Amino acid sequence: MSAEIDSLVLEHLRHIRARVDQIAEDVGDLKHRMTSLEGTMSLVKREVAYGDETDARHQVSLDRLSERIARIERRLDLGDSA
Numbered sequence: 001m002s003a004e005i006d007s008l009v010l011e012h013l014r015h016i017r018a019r020v021d022q023i024a025e026d027v028g029d030l031k032h033r034m035t036s037l038e039g040t041m042s043l044v045k046r047e048v049a050y051g052d053e054t055d056a057r058h059q060v061s062l063d064r065l066s067e068r069i070a071r072i073e074r075r076l077d078l079g080d081s082a
Contacts, residue, residue: 073079
């Protein structure tokens with residue numbers, strides 16, 4: 001009877017070991033995917049920052065143009081008379 005119990009315990013331990021190995025492999029895959037995702041997110045953040053920088057430059061250009069138009073209108077006396 002003791003040999004049967006030992007055999008049953010070993011069978012369960014082998015099953016547990018196989019599951020632990022599978023879980024370890026899955027965790028390794030998830031780590032790899034997370035590293036890839038972090039790299040991609042870093043690129044996205046960089047692109048967003050570049051877009052914000054571009055928007056800021058465009059806004060400065062528009063502000064300068066607006067100031068120039070206002071000066072031209074004042075010189076030509078084209079301002080609103082309202």
